[in-house]
Amino acid sequence: QAQLVESGGGSVQAGGSLRLSCVASGSTYNYNFMGWFRQAPGKEREGVAIIYTDGGNTFYADSVKGRFTASQDNAKNTVYLQMNSLKPEDTAMYYCAARERGTVGGILQPQPYKYWGQGTQVTVSS
Numbered sequence: 001q002a003q004l005v006e007s008g009g010g011s012v013q014a015g016g017s018l019r020l021s022c023v024a025s026g027s028t029y030n031y032n033f034m035g036w037f038r039q040a041p042g043k044e045r046e047g048v049a050i051i052y053t054d055g056g057n058t059f060y061a062d063s064v065k066g067r068f069t070a071s072q073d074n075a076k077n078t079v080y081l082q083m084n085s086l087k088p089e090d091t092a093m094y095y096c097a098a099r100e101r102g103t104v105g106g107i108l109q110p111q112p113y114k115y116w117g118q119g120t121q122v123t124v125s126s
Helices: none
Strands: 002-007 010-013 018-026 031-039 046-052 058-060 068-073 078-083 092-100 120-125
Touching (some): 018 031, 018 092, 018 120, 046 068, 046 078
Antiparallel strands (some): 031 046, 068 078, 092 120
């Protein structure tokens, strides 16, 4: 089992920045993709940014490319999401997630991810 705890959400004005953190504990060796999803009221959960923890490769939704950056600190078992140039449409609950090694499915699809954090709210006002 792995446990994920997010932090760093908040309220900002459009154009502002936030950095989310996700600390993993437990059986972290069991997974090799870790990252961020978001869900706005009335919408489906969507993949935002994923990092391949074995190699550092990153994958982004088109809507956040050039604005969001995922990174990791292996020594701290932590992944980050730096969010710049925030827009009102970025408002959502942001979840950290991890998927086990060998799991098949789209990298930015939520279904293959077994472990989830409790979420942290991001609100962007215009």
